[in-house]
Amino acid sequence: MKEGNSMKVNYRRKFSILPINIILVGLLFACQHFVLFPAWGSELAAIHDVCQVKQQLRLEKLLRLINQLLLIAHDVARWKWNKKQAIQDKRGEQELLTKLSQQATKYGLEADTLTNFFQAQITASKLIQTADFQQWEQQGIRSFKNVPDLNQSIRPSLDQLNT
Ligand SMILES: O=C(O)C(=O)C[C@]1(C(=O)O)C=C[C@@H](O)C=C1
Known part of the structure; x- marks a missing residue:
């Protein structure tokens, strides 16, 4: 083989594996950091823990809100x-669901998921109210004293909790 040709082959051999080398060196570098600096691993675990705690707090807040909404149903x-x-x-329900689905888009949430959630919430409220009515019917209760006004006081509270 002539000297010029053999140089070409060597050159190709040398440089065709270059991307793999770069990836391997990169991987080695990354692994080395976790070996040499194990604190990074614990930092990642701490970030994971913080995310989990935040998620847990959000869930607890949501459960508290659901509970408050259901208490107001009485x-x-x-x-x-x-x-x-x-x-x-029915009209009030539809108005609420329309308003909430518009807000969902504003906050980047999925309108369907939010609507389904609140539809379930409304159903739960109606079940509670139905159970109360049945109980008061059996007990022969005529009326209650000191009940907050639905339009002036209760619905504004519900609106505040819903949004
Ligand atoms: O606002 C009322 O009248 C309610 O009973 C509350 C509520 C709701 O959960 O938003 C529940 C049932 C009604 O059909 C409409 C709305």
Whole structure:
């Protein structure tokens, strides 16, 4: 083989494995850091822990809100019982769901998921109110004293919790 040709082959051999070399050196460098600086591993674990705690806190806050909303359902039921009003307010429900799905897009949340969640919340509220009505019917309760007004006080509280 002529000298010029053999140099070409050597040159190709030398440089064709260059990207693999770069990747291997990169990997080695990264691993070495975790070996030489094990603190990095614990830092990653700490970040993971913080994320988990934050998620847990968000979940707890959500559960607290659900609980508050369901507790208010008893006040709603008392007001409706006193006024002999129907439990279901289909128009109110639709207005709430439309407003919430518009807010979902604003906050980058999925409108369907949010709507399903609040639909379930409304269903739970209606079940509580129905159970209250049945119980008061059996107990022969005529009306309740000191019930906050649905429009002036209860619904604004519900709106605040919902948003
Ligand atoms: O605002 C009421 O009348 C409620 O009973 C509350 C609520 C709700 O959870 O938002 C529940 C049932 C009604 O059909 C409408 C709304």
